[in-house]
Structure formats: structure tokens, C-alpha cells
Amino acid sequence: MPSASPLYNFSGINNEIDCPYRIPSIEAQNDTRYSSNNYDSLQSLSAMADQSFNGIFSPNSPSYSSHIPVTSYSSSTQSITSSPSPYFTTSEYNCMYNTNLPNQRRSCEGSSNDSPFQTVLSKKGFHDSRDDVFNEQDQLLSWTRKHPENWSSEEVLDWLIYTGQEKGLNMSELRAEAFQNLCGIELCRLSIEEFINLEPKYGKSLYEMLKHLLTGLSFQKPVDITADYQELSPYNNGNNNPTPSPVRSHFGSPAYHTMTNRKQEHSNYNGYNNNTDVYWKTERQEPMPCDVIDIGPYDFDVNDHPAVPQPTVDPCSPEFDAFMSGYPNTAPVRTACCFPGSTYPQALPRRRPGRPRNKSLPGDEESRPHKDKKAKNQHLWEFIYDCLINPAYNPQFLRWENQREGVFRFVQSEAVAQLWGGFKNNENMTYEKLSRAMRHYYKRGLLERVEGRRLVYKFSRKALDRAREKRHITL
DNA sequence: TAAGACTTTCCTGGTT
DNA sequence: TAACCAGGAAAGTCTT
Numbered sequence: 001m002p003s004a005s006p007l008y009n010f011s012g013i014n015n016e017i018d019c020p021y022r023i024p025s026i027e028a029q030n031d032t033r034y035s036s037n038n039y040d041s042l043q044s045l046s047a048m049a050d051q052s053f054n055g056i057f058s059p060n061s062p063s064y065s066s067h068i069p070v071t072s073y074s075s076s077t078q079s080i081t082s083s084p085s086p087y088f089t090t091s092e093y094n095c096m097y098n099t100n101l102p103n104q105r106r107s108c109e110g111s112s113n114d115s116p117f118q119t120v121l122s123k124k125g126f127h128d129s130r131d132d133v134f135n136e137q138d139q140l141l142s143w144t145r146k147h148p149e150n151w152s153s154e155e156v157l158d159w160l161i162y163t164g165q166e167k168g169l170n171m172s173e174l175r176a177e178a179f180q181n182l183c184g185i186e187l188c189r190l191s192i193e194e195f196i197n198l199e200p201k202y203g204k205s206l207y208e209m210l211k212h213l214l215t216g217l218s219f220q221k222p223v224d225i226t227a228d229y230q231e232l233s234p235y236n237n238g239n240n241n242p243t244p245s246p247v248r249s250h251f252g253s254p255a256y257h258t259m260t261n262r263k264q265e266h267s268n269y270n271g272y273n274n275n276t277d278v279y280w281k282t283e284r285q286e287p288m289p290c291d292v293i294d295i296g297p298y299d300f301d302v303n304d305h306p307a308v309p310q311p312t313v314d315p316c317s318p319e320f321d322a323f324m325s326g327y328p329n330t331a332p333v334r335t336a337c338c339f340p341g342s343t344y345p346q347a348l349p350r351r352r353p354g355r356p357r358n359k360s361l362p363g364d365e366e367s368r369p370h371k372d373k374k375a376k377n378q379h380l381w382e383f384i385y386d387c388l389i390n391p392a393y394n395p396q397f398l399r400w401e402n403q404r405e406g407v408f409r410f411v412q413s414e415a416v417a418q419l420w421g422g423f424k425n426n427e428n429m430t431y432e433k434l435s436r437a438m439r440h441y442y443k444r445g446l447l448e449r450v451e452g453r454r455l456v457y458k459f460s461r462k463a464l465d466r467a468r469e470k471r472h473i474t475l
Numbered sequence: 476t477a478a479g480a481c482t483t484t485c486c487t488g489g490t491t
Numbered sequence: 492t493a494a495c496c497a498g499g500a501a502a503g504t505c506t507t
Contacts, residue, residue, distance in 0.1 A: 380482075413495085426483080431495085437482060439497065444481095454491075454495055 143184075148214060151184025163209055164202070175199045188214065380437050381446050383420055384408070385459065385467045393419070406459030413455055 143155035143162075151159065156179055164174050178198040179187065187210065196203035378386075387393040388400060388408055397416045401407040410416055413431040421429025438457060441447035446463040450456040459467070 424482085429483085433483060433485095435496075436484085436498085440481080442497095449497095452491095 146184070148210065149185040149188045151187065153183050156182050156184060156187050160206065163206065167205065167209065169202050169205070174202055378423070380420065380434070381441055381459070381463055382467060382470075383423060384416075384438075384457075385463075387416065387419065389471070401456060406461075406464045407450060408457060408459070409453075410455040410457075 143151050143159045146155065148159070157176060160174070160176050160179055163169075164176070175198065182190075190198070190207070192204060192207045195207035199206060384398070387398055388403075393416075394400065395411060397412045397419065398408055398410045401409050410431070413435075417429045417431040417434040418427075420434055421427055438447060441463075442449060445460050448458045448460050450458050
């Protein structure tokens, strides 16, 4: 089985499939200029890594620098090592920075070729592609945009490496591989003793840093979820912020409207407000005025959480068994965020299917994310069905109205659209578009109209039979 | 290589 | 007014 991350290769150690369906944020595009919530990024980041990035991470830095930790795994020592140059700029991305000396730039001529440590860039063969660089950055820093409980096993490692570097741990001694089979929720549930057991030398420090990180987080109030949800949410720390979800606040306007306006908004935006709370109360969605990879904000809300204990699928039911069958050796909580057969998208050059966006729209070329990853080959209606039988998404995002008859309802239509968009590597997906695709199924006899009911659809018998047969579900 | 399937995007117009 | 629904049209990828 391949390693969970192409960046970490622990030979001989089993990795498990991680959560493939994640709501991508608007800033999960090729850069992370789209800051996105009320989480005080700089404060929490400093809690995790008290080294200052000084000018390098200054949001208003005119250098337009982007930074990315660079790590590699040594097959000979079975340990992860960090490049002495864990950062590079995208404007000069053949130049390297020293994490321990954040302001000290190394020679631009000094590539990693002289180093036993492999860099991201060297892994990519020094593609002269800014897009690839951004994608890689986004991949390595994706953990910064989620609650730790939402981290995939890759992101656990990303956090581990990043934190180890920033805390100045001896990375050659850090047993990162011991954590590689843990997803975020499992990591968060580890006791200090278990941390130490996994990593005798640094386990205590890592545990404390994780707890520090967790206690520094603030969470957003769900938009469509009931008060019960609030109470159930493990993130409800009594400090719910009424700030609308950045993800959902983005949903309100059609994509073309966003595209149309973004460039203008961008051009009008005169500075990044470090007070992310204020930033999000203004519901700004435009990019920050520089290409800084902002490792601070967590791009998630409580709705993007796999452990919400509201399953409607009876754990004893055949559906649940079918759902779980793809993960024979994993715990329910973990498998609840996974889908059988799903893997992380491969970074293959490819155009996104469908009609190209109107190039005449202002700002299109700049705001349009680069979708170069291969989308999974699954049909939308099957995706919807899978979500419906997944307690991680039902009833949080969509739910059965009549499971036997195949009638279901979108609870958070835009969130489902974002899930679908994430699945297809298309961050521009909206419910508008998803619903259009759904309506095509009427003609094909896979969906039947449910008159007079908004957000309610019905699988045809044909679709139900096909889906249930494929998943060995009997009702 | 072609054709059909499928999805995405854009759009207009209508309803709630 | 916003959100949703309906469906035509175009254009792309994917599968066979």
C-alpha cells in the first residue's frame, strides 16, 4: 500500500486511506491568500511554534514570499529529516531559507542537490511551474486550515514535522513514523502517556504543543445546524462566534459573481487585517494582497468535522456494515470520514471537464484556481448516495427523507457542493452547478422530481437498485 | 479515432 | 431580494 503522503515514505509501514471528502476552502486554491475565519492565526501559530517568522511571514511583506517546510524521510535511518532549508519563496523558489534562522537567506545557488535531504522542489524535478509550487505548499500546509481533529494522517505528519522543526527538535531522532497511521481525531485523543509511548523523547513536548494548539482555537457557530448540534459539538468551548462560516459566506453569491468582483475587490483592498475576527465579520473573500502562505487561519468550521455524533445509519444496519466493510481494521470514528475506494487525487496535468469558464469575465484568469489534479471517476449521484449512507455527512450535510423510497434532502446544499467540488478538485463548484447536474439525471431516469419541495430529490428505483447492488445493501 | 456518456459552466426565466 | 428550480446550450473530459 502506498504511503499516505507522497512526501513521507515509510517503507514497510501500513498506511490507511484517509478522508477523501473534505470541504475545500476558497483559499485551498493554489495560494492561500483567501484568509477564512475568526481564528487568530498569528496567535495560535505562535503558541505552536514560538519562533517568529519576522519579516518572512509578514502579511504585508512586499516580498510576496511564500514559505513551505521541506522534509524528507531517510530510508536508511527510518526517520524523517528536515531540510536545513525548509522554506523557499515562490518569487525566488530556487532560493532557500533556514528555519532556524528565519531571516537568513541562503545562497540562491545552493540547491538541495548537495544535501542528503530531499526538498519538495527536488522531488518535483524543479518544475518551473509556480502552480505546482503552490499546490505543494497547499498540500503541506493544509493542516493549518483545519481543526486538528480533522487532520488526515498526512496532515498529522505535516504538523509533526513542522512543529518539530519550529521547536528545534532533532528531527533525526523524531519518530515521526510512529504517528503516520494516526488521523487527526486519533491524535487528539492520545493521552500524554500514549504520546510518550509513541515518541519517548519528544512525546511530552508534542503532546503539550498539540494541547496548546487545541486550547488556542476558537470556533464558529454553525449556520444551519440546530442548537443540539452546538451542544454536541466537541468544539463548543462556550465561545461561539456568530461570525458566519467563511465557507458558507462564500456560497451566497454565484461563482461568476465572485469571479467578476474578486479582481476589483482585490485591487481595492489596501491591506490585510491581522485581526482575523474583524476580517471575517466583514465577510471579505478576496485574496490578501500578497502571495504569503498564511499558515495561521484554520479553514474549517464545526460543520467540517467527521466526529459529529449524529449518525442516522444504524450501526447494526446493513448499510452501515456495507459502509464499514472497506475498513475492516479501523475504528468507527475514523472510518466515518472515509469512503471505500477513495484515494487522494493524483497530481496529473488535466483540464477540468465541462465548459470552460467565460474568459471575458473580469478577473477570471487571476482568480481561477488551477485544477490540474485528476478528478476521481465517480458519478455525482453515486457520490450523493455515498454521502447519504455515511454518518459523517448524514444528517449533517444531507439526509434521507425516506430512505426506502430514496427521497433525500440537502441540509447544507452548498456544503455538499463543496464536498463534491473537493472530490472533483473543483473549488468553484456551487450548489447551482451541482443541482444542474442533478437535473440531468431526471432525463436519464436516475432521479425523479419531487414537486414543490426545495432541496429534495428522489433516487429512481433504477438508481437505488444500482447503488444498493454495488454496495451490497439490502433494505 | 470517433462517438456517446457525463459533467461543468453560463444563461434566462420562473417560483418560493 | 435571495435562494432555489428548470432547462437549453456549449464545451470540455472520460470511457468504450
